[in-house]
Amino acid sequence: MTWFSLLVLIPLAAVVATAAGGGWSGFWQSITSENVVAAIRLTVWQAFLVTLINAVMGTATAWVLVRYQFYGKRLLDVAIDIPFALPTIVAGLVLVSLYGDGSTAEIPLLGIPLDWATDERAITLAFLFVTLPFIVRTVQPVLEELDHDVEEAAASLGASRLTIFRRIILPSLTPAIAAGAALSFARAISEFGALVLLSSNLPNKTEVISIRVLSFIEGDDPAAAAAVATVMLAIALLVIVVLDILQRRVSRRG
């Protein structure tokens, strides 16, 4: 507890204190300014979207890694963690070179150009890139530990494969998916490195919240930066609590 306090609680309290230092009206003004509201909306929406995609794709990826044997499986299993290990600015760099202004990349066959760096899709892609491992890695061990007897029992009671997945497997995975989703969402709303380069950071358009905070600091307005940070703290807490409640509900329902 002391350790946690020293490392987390005290610095967080300091941020809140700094935010409060500007007075209530200053705080309110900072967080309701047009740029900030747009940035919060964009960040939360994108993080939500990406978490949703991850919940499906991450579970599917974990499923494939656990249940199927195929050539290159070990390699894929290791490669999943690359976005973890990579400094996110490198991720940004990689994405810029592919989707940036000068890019000539196209979707194969369709010829749709991939110069997405200046709109929201760039943020979605960057978020997906950095949050890819979270749900895979939380679901995978649970799936491995899953008792095969239980699925056989359900099958002999007449349940189809889909019903077995929906009523037996999914409820067992829900806590893991929720945990992974919380991590994924948290990672997304806090993402910085991958976006500094990528999304052009146009205020009101493609500027995410972490970069908004940077802009405030660069503009010598630490109180506003701290105010925004406090809001982010509240959002993060809210999401973690909501996911926890959701997870308890779903895993009890069956």
Added chain:
Amino acid sequence: MSIDIKGVNKLFGDFVALEDVNVTIPTGQLTALLGPSGGGKSTLLRIIAGLDSADSGSIEIEGVDATKLPPQKRNVGFVFQHYAAFKHMTVAKNVAFGLEIRKKSKAEVRDRVDELLKLVHLSQFAHRLPSQLSGGQRQRMALARALAVEPTVLLLDEPFGALDAKVRKELRDWLRRLHDEVHVTTIFVTHDQEEALEVADEIVVINEGRVEQKGTPDQLYDEPANNFVMGFLGEVTTLGGHLVRPHDIEITTDPISAGAEEGEVSRVLRIGFEVRLTVLTDDGEEVVVVLTRTHARSLGLDVGSHVWLAPAEGANTVLALDKAATSG
């Protein structure tokens, strides 16, 4: 009408799990598949349920060829050694699962679940989660869940294997009484000969992927087909080149009968009411003899006593052809 298993073979890699198994399981009876671990009895049960498939051969359940049917379509109830409880569902939900799959009306499901929970004495636990039940209770829940769908056959894979000795004995009695009430064709796998002898109407002895013998408990015990069955169904010892049960040996301190083997008591072990003697015969056989403590005392037996041994009148003996096969 019954379960007909014909010419079933199953290989796991190089390992022969089942080799040309032909057996008919009678309808409405409680049949035990008995044999040592790894002998193929669980594999046979899983093949009947459709959880594994045979490499060749056919399975017919009550006149329907089930060889190619998936487990969903066989209408069998399967109970696993480790319960296979749906952990996130209450006891009542577990039992209701098969009924809900079959799209029964809510009222019908509720009535049937109530009835089954009463049958397995779990009514007061209907709203608990499986993790809040003891092992024995969980297994009864699993049984109710399997019975809920009114299966043609109930298959139990070492159902009491994970339970402690006392609960195992209780459940064994209970299963027997339950079967007398429900009369569903039941096959259960066990490696415990006492369990099979006590509970089953019919026993199929399976060893190394083959059926060694099939019959009632009395038939198997009294007329074992071979050394293996004799040895597996109870303790045996060798006397004069024949296998005989240690409690079926008559022991005397005088040479009364003509064919008796002469020997000397080399070891005496008392366990409660019984005394186990090891007798070294003049022919060099080590014979185990079991008798009551009172009997041993009346004969005044101790290490070094000179004795004569003969099979008791009416005892079963089997010619010991292969000593290795009977040592287990």
